[in-house]
Amino acid sequence: MVHIKNHKALIEASRAVLVVMIALVIGFVITALVSKEPVRAYAALLTGPLPKVSFAHGVEITNLNRFGNWLEESTTLILLGLAVSLVFGARQFSLGAEGQLLLGALAAAAVAVKMPAPFPLHLLLALGAAGIVGFLWGLIPGLLKAYLAVDEIVCTLMLNVIALQLFDLVLLNWLRDPGASFLGTASFPASVVPPLLIPGTRVSWMLIVMVAAVLGVWFLMARTPFGYALKMVGANRKFAEYGGINARRVIALSMAVSGILAGLAGAHLSLGLLKRLTVSLAPGLGFEGVVVALLARNDPRGVLVTGLFYGYLRTGAQIMERSSDVTREVVLIIQAVIILLVTAERLFPSFQQWRRTRSDGGAIAIDRGLGG
């Protein structure tokens, strides 16, 4: 039976690869429509993030910063992908990662600026603050959905709007450095900036935090009773309740735990990448987690792979933009195509027909009603 399971996983993986290939081809066609040198542009997209190794004068590695960009980008995306995979796994359509990310970044910045402490402690406090704020901001829609049946889509979208305003409010009124020439905090003290792993890049200890998060979520889902309960609630909530699982608690917690991960993604943005906080921080990034989780079919190990892939694509797109006449937004088009292909059951029937209850409940009820 292990054999069968692996076989299935293989099919799933090859389907994911196929989807990505099709999307890339479509992306190329679109690039070719607007670019004078589409091949060069696409080559930059697909190979840009790789470091260049030259053997002319001994071993020399150049373009390491591009490689670093890839890992930095992927760290954020993987954390967001993990966040989304948890709520999607419980079949909750929470779109709140964006707001949780913003407030996580804000909380980390607040600790960085307002609570001086020695090095490892300061960083841990900042990460903790980001995680807790993300947790709480996820708990709100979680509780409202679980106990009051408030629609999570509208609720989280509204909470995103509130978070955005809260972000500006706190940043501009309490954290802003009045001496700075721009709207933002002062540079963070060294005690709160995660140390670098690869010199010459911004790849820091946050990479390790990210890998730990992947392992943690995998363990949570595969090896804890909570993970089992979450999976069953996602598979069939009525069944879970019938079996004695407290589905409400699971739903509330899934959204809250998801918030921790989104909050950490925010901390990575502010502590690891920017090293200060400014207004208009990465709008729309929260939705990027959706494509990562979708392509990985909510499996945390898959999130690691798809997050790296998607980070690669985004980094490559930035390089392409700098070195050719095509903007990086072509990646968004590729992303949209991936989402459509992944969810198109007709094209790829064995991709799980997930969230069917929501979109197609009526038809199923008919089948069952006349099933005699």
Next chain:
Amino acid sequence: MSLEVVLQSIFSAAFIATVIRVSTPLILAGLGGLLSELGGVLNIALEGVMLAAAFTGVIVSGLAPQWLPGAPAWLYAGLGALAGVSVGMAMGWLIAFCHLELKTDLILTGLAMNILAAGGTVFVLFALTGDKGSTASLASARLPAVQLPFVNHVSFIGTLLNGANGAGYHIMSYMALLLVLAIWLFLYHMPAGAHLRATGEAADAAQSAGIDIRQVRYRALVASSFCAALGGLYLSMGYLSLFQANMTAGRGFIALAVVYLGNRNPAGVLLAALIFGAASALGAQVGTLAIPPQLVEMIPPVVTIAALILYSIRRRARRAAAARGFQEQAAAGWSADAARITDAALDGDPQSTAPGTSPSKSGIVEGTNKIQKGR
């Protein structure tokens, strides 16, 4: 500036005019959201449709003079609007096609469309103008404002009916009001409107009544996108006269909240959009006071969530009250009832074997049926 001055400005005709200006795209997109929600196919891509339409309108109206030199200016604006609406409706159709034919998840398809619009507009923008930020370099047309005659010389009324500068409200503002009425008429007094609502509420019932629910859903999504496209056109060809990257700034998502805050009917959508618009306009006003504008901007989303919570609590309270009533009735009446059952049964009167249920005799059976349907 004192509070008094701010209050004065709030209760002025000019403020009301501003609210209408700010609310117009929300009303239009909200109506779009309403049509899709009532049809049971919530259009989460309002944001993307607005963005794509705003972009297309500007580009086409800006490039039209090159294609058709010497034509009157209104023709360029008209062509832009037509193109914007067409692109918006095409997106609606594409969502419907993916969802209904390829069986993609509706919400995720909508998200994909939003991403596609966000990426696609900037991509094409850069390809055409070499600028990623806006179409400032392109002289695009505006859609006209409609100035009401004869009222400008009356101070308050003039401002109220024709806006602060007396030039009149944008044609899309009138369009929005017109659509509120038209959609109300459509939903509650036209056969196709009834079919739309029936499809959203009980698709199996609609289908068994011979309604082609697939077609209804296609139309709901296309019509929904039509409304959202008008909202997008207003942004780039009225509110401003250029396209900026991500210029919708979440209005499409606010529009979804407007649908729910507006209790899923056209008049409610109008009211909810005005509330959001007022908060936004107010946020701009209070900046001069010590009140941070962000606090004011938070009011509508907070109100929306509060409304959702209140609705849920009210439902629960009704049930709790029913339970209490039932308990009291049980405590007071069961012993007596039990005796009566026996007596009645002995008398052979089947009608009175259900004491205490007189308000709804078949309540038990009916309730059960509901539960079964819900499964």
Next chain:
Amino acid sequence: MPARVAMQQISKIYPNGVVANHKVDFAVEKGEIHALVGENGAGKSTLMKLLYGLEQPTHGAIFLEGRRVEIANPQRAIHLGIGMVHQNFMLAPSFTIAENVVLGNEPRKGRLVDHKRAIAITAALSAKFGLQVDPTARIEATPVGMRQRAEILKTLFRGADLLILDEPTAVLTPQETDELFWAVRNLVDQGKTVIFITHKLGEVKEIADRVTVMRHGEVAGRVATREVTEADLARMMVGRAVLLSSYARPAVRGKVVAAVHNLGCIDETGRPVLRNVTFAVHAGEILGVAGVEGNGQSELVEVMAGLRAVATGEIRINGKAVQGASVREMRANGVAHIPEDRLANGVALDASIAENLVVDRYHRPPFTRYGVLWPRSVRQHATALMQQFDIRGAGPGASLRSLSGGNQQKVVAAREFSAAPVLLIAAQPTRGVDIGATEFVHGQLLAKRNAGAAVLLVSADLSEVLRLADRIVVMVKGEIAGILENGPQLTEETLGVYMLGRNRPTP
């Protein structure tokens, strides 16, 4: 004169290989009431789906008044004068009855709906056919009987002269059933033809002129009702003599395991669904619960399983008051539960067999130790149960969706029977199950009883209750109409009298 409907040599094979109909011949004469009976899964609903255009036959032909027709969809069926009243009403809850009746075919005034005429049309139809409704009432605020009449009016408005009624009495009270029968006769008097799907033989005798009996997807017989007895029909339905009602019972009834006192509860809309329910289930006893479906049995099961809140009264398991306890607490107290709608509530189709088998026990050792879930234990547990209960699948890791329906049912049974319950609640345990599996489930229930468990058996199948139960509770309108000792002297007729609420409770 050719038959109103003639379906000839109809076969329906679904893509998954299930043969729902096999060479079925079915004919209905104009102006008759024709009953179509058979057990659940006998293929009667499928046959009617074919007639109504919801499905297409794999083989065979359909003739209407001698003309061969293809019925591609319900619209076509409606056009041909066929109307179907589904078991799950097809009505929009927020619409009024008049709006529902004319839906899809609204009277117009210009381009607008003529609401007044819609009401007038509905009222006129209502008067003509004696189907009493309030045209302006919203569906969600009307009782179920009126909804059904609205549903019938809907088909009449569309010009149906052949009406298919799919188990119309399943949700009706006896009075409402009487009213329905009266209305059906009235319809026939006015020239309509009615196909009446049911599995209640008493109704067949009462209402139908002729009857077609189906069994395992085939026609088992077609007779005039006045020429046969209910027992004849029963034999045709099950293909053998009606089940023996007697099983060896233990001499002594054990102590009280579950005691329910003055239990009451309300549904989601605040209506009472259970009131003043008092009974006890003893160790080593099967307590049967009989009644017309929708008289509170489902709610009783949900309350006992911890799935539904209790409004009044108490439940004691082994003397411990447990009303208001969660499902998990109930299960911890030894309650196991085979749910009524097993495929909707009893399994997660996209989860694995192993995962499905531990939903009630995953949080306990050996599955969870030190807060960690051990997949190996979960798998081993599944392997053992699959062997013990003969669940045929690719292995513990295979998804439940990949199993056949019967094996999916076995997964539920395996889990609940292996839970070592002190109280086993079995709701319609053999519904949708073939004869062989029925015997298996019955055997397991008896084995549990003989091992000293208390069993609460809720079934709409009277023969099943009579066969297995030691005592029988009859429920009417959420109340107990009687508690009867089972024995040779107790017949379906006696039970039926109680089920109609016409008898007084036993002292």
